[in-house]
Amino acid sequence: MTAYFSSSIKTFCHITPDEVSARLHAKYAADGFSSQYTTQTEAWNNTIPRLQEEFRALMREHPTASSWRVLLEYPLYRLRRRIDVLVLTPAALVVVELKVGESEFRSTDRRQVEEYALDLRDFHASSSGVSIVPLLWCTGASTTTYAPTTKPGDVAEVGLVGKTGVARIIGQIGLSQPVISYEINEWETGQYRPVPTVVDAATTLFAGHGVREIAQADATNLDASANRVVEIIKETQRNRSRSLIFLAGVPGSGKTLAGLQVVHNAVESGVEDRGDIVYLSGNTPLVVVLREALARDEAGRRKARGERGQLAEARNSVRTRIQHIIDFLREYLTSDDGSAPHEHVIVFDEAQRAWDEDYGKKKFGRPSSEPRLLLEIMGRHPDWCSIVALVGGGQEINAGENGIAEWGKALRELGADVLKSWSVYGPPNFVEGSEATAKLGAGSLSGVGSVKVDRDLELTVPLRSFRSPLLSQWVAAVLDGDAPSAAGLAEHLGDYPILVVRSLDCARNWLKDAARGERRFGLVASSGARRLRADGLGVTLNATDGSAIAQWYLNGRGDVRSSFALEVPANEYTTQGLELDFVGLCWGGDLVWDGDCWQYRQFRGNDWASVNGDRQRFVANSYRVLMTRGREGLVIWVPEGSEEDPTREPENLDWTARFLVSCGAKQCLEGDA
Known part of the structure; x- marks a missing residue:
């Protein structure tokens, strides 16, 4: 990944502003933007001479700075933005966001430049271990505030630079900071390996970029899997046949992205x-958030290109690519002529949550499971069709969700003549079952045209918690009640913090302090945690309120409807398939430790009642979903309870907090947060 312009400071100062601008324009056009005169041109014309003036002053004061490098318009594909100015000094990387004519240091601009610095720290290989200093340079401001607060491998607090003094500060940074061993001239060749959120990924993909530009190098498994699925679809099309393709993965491994x-x-x-x-x-919140994010992004890009087009138009356009499964089924199950769908290929996310025939009868008046209905509808095509089923494990959270076994049952119900027209593809363990995929029963599908095992159809590396791929294993050990194993895993979680607090305010303060830049944070709670209302959390984000869900995930700080407000927690239904950077989990009375094992409960009437069988699995999986939503950190608030309220027994809550600490979570007292 290269900048639009890159040279030594000395070379930059000897080139005319027009030549620098011409180089920037050429790269700007090559990146898919219009090469005509734009507001960007005007910004460069105002910026380049001012930068050259400052850098000449820097070289006069510090001659050795002539060999430092300056990069202009350095792209960060995960953020879909570019760094205005990046200065590579022997001691630190200096990230500059330049606001020409601005006299006020706005908080949104501070977070923006800090996010750029964090992105380099987390995802740029050559920046590992290097100090990074973000500067907000407002050329109309009269004051300058900068204090060196960084250390090797960390990101400093944002420095605020007024109309003069940027050269002095960059010189101070480059010469006064402890020297870090990195090669200035080789920095640009380092790999940029971002781990995008599902929203980042969707907007980038639909804007015309590929997964290689936005996914980390370690995720080549994801790229290979997606390519293999497309190859199978092509084979199916050429052979005029039918294929059912299972792409399986552990939680957070990028199934939706794939x-x-x-x-x-x-x-x-x-x-x-x-x-x-x-x-x-079938995940309403995921569909709602993806659609709205894509629509907002498309409307923004249209506006940037000077095109007309309202947000409503953009919203309509994305509906053709992303649909709710119920809408799809309703359209083709209610058609009088039994016609085949327009689509030859469907990609069905969270296929392990497909509902059974009892739910099908209740929803559509037909005693057929969701897999059975999809196989029937897609089988109407006289030529060819493919169903791509994205499968996760340990995430069934509703009654009627029978996991991958329902697909095996649906195939066997097709009948011999139809069954032989289908080919089934899946990873090595999808036949016998595992943590990721459970008991398809393909071994008994003797009438299927073919069952083909393919190792590329399994995603094994968790990407969500990019700071620690062991998070899902730690969560599994906790929910299994295996404290020694969990504690052992916790020692290897690296930079992924897990804290236990007993005060909701403490959890809120920690989230605000931990999430720098534009990192998103929010509260989550189980839908069964009914007694959290006594602590002020009586309402969780409703899965049927699409507008509220989109605002919670997409709106920014300062908006009381967003996750940043820390007022309304999302639950397992409104977080599955989505993610935050930092999560505050509000632990409820539906899952408590009694000193020996987990107690699974449901609030009925005026008290808690124990649950058994599948209900225990649903409760555990709800917490599995909630505990794995955070990409960078997790704080767990376990309420203290009340001696006067039998539905909030302090003893069980105390046991729960102690057990989580014994699993390796760090206990944080209110004054430490």
């Missing part, structure tokens, strides 16, 4: 040229 990449690759490679592929999900 599914979106399949849609993107299928379009790019010409598998479909008439809108023949669609991404489907």
Whole structure:
């Protein structure tokens, strides 16, 4: 990944502003933007001479600075933005956000430049261990505030620079900071390996970029899996046959991203040229957030290009690629002629949560499971079709969600003549079952045209918690009641903090302090944690309120409807498939430790009642979902309870907090947060 312009400071100061601008324009056009005169041109014309003036002053004061490097418009594909100015000094990277004519240091601009610095720290290989200093340079401001607060490998507090003094501060940073061993001239060749959120990934993919630009190098498994799925779809199309493709993965391994990449690759490679592929999900919050994020992004790009187009138009356009599974089924189950769907390919996310025939009868008046209905509808195509089922494990949270076994049952119910027209593809363990996929029963599918095992159809590396891929294993050990194993895993969680607090205010303060830049944070709680209302959390984010969900995940700081407000927690239904950077989990009375084992409960009437069987699994999986939503950190608030309230027994809550600490979570007292 290279900057639009890169040179030594000395060379930069000897080139005319027009030549620098011409180079920037060439790269700007090559990146897919208009090469005509734009507001960007005006910004460069104002910026370049001022930068050259400052750098000449820097070289006069510190001659050795002539060999330092200056990079202009350095792209960060995960953020879909570019760093204005990046200065590579022997001691630190200096990230500069330049606001020409601005006289006020706005908090949004501070967070923006801090986010740039954090992005380099977390995802740029050559920046590992290097001090990074973000500067906000407002050329109309009269004051300058900078104090060196960084240390090797960390990001400093944002320095505020007024109309004069940027050269002096950059010189101070480059010469006064402890010297870190990194090669200035080789820094640009370092790999940029971001781990995008599902929203970042979706907007970037649908804007025309590929997964290689936005996914970390360690996630080549994801890219290979998506490519393999598209190859199978092409084979199915050529052979005029039918294929059911299972792409499995551990929680947080990028299944949704892989599914979106399949849609993107299928379009790019010409598998479909008439809108023949669609991404489907039964996860209402995920569909709502992805649609709204894509629509906002598309509307923003149209505006930047000077095109007309309202947000409502953008919202309508994304519906053709991302649909709710219920809408898809309702359309084709209620058609009088039994016609085949327009799409030859469907990508069905969270296929392990497909509902059984009892729910099908209740929802559509037909005693058929969701897999059975999809196989029937797609099987109407006389030529070819493919179903791509994205499968996770340990995430069934509703009654009627029977996991991957429901798909095996649906296949066996097709009948011999139809069954032989289908080919089934999946990873090595999808036949016998495992933590990720459970008991498809493919071994008994003797009538299937073929069952093909493919190692590329399994995602094994968790990407969500990029600071510690062991998080899902730690959560599994905790929910299994295995404190020694959990404590052992906790020692290897690295930079992923897990804290236990007994005060909600303490949890809120920690989240605000931990989330620098534009990192998103929010509260989550189990839908069964009914007695949290006594502590002031009586309402959780409703899965049927699409507008509220979109605002919670996408709106910014200062908006009381957003997750940043820390007022309304999301639950397992409104977080599954989505993520935050830092999560505050509000522990409820539906899952408490009694000193020996977990107690699974449901609030009925005026008291808690124990649950058994599948209900225990649903409670555990609800917490599994909630505990794995955070990409960078987790704070768990366990309320203290009340001796006067039998529904909030302090003893059980105390046991729960102690057990989590014994699992390796760090206990944080209110004054420490």
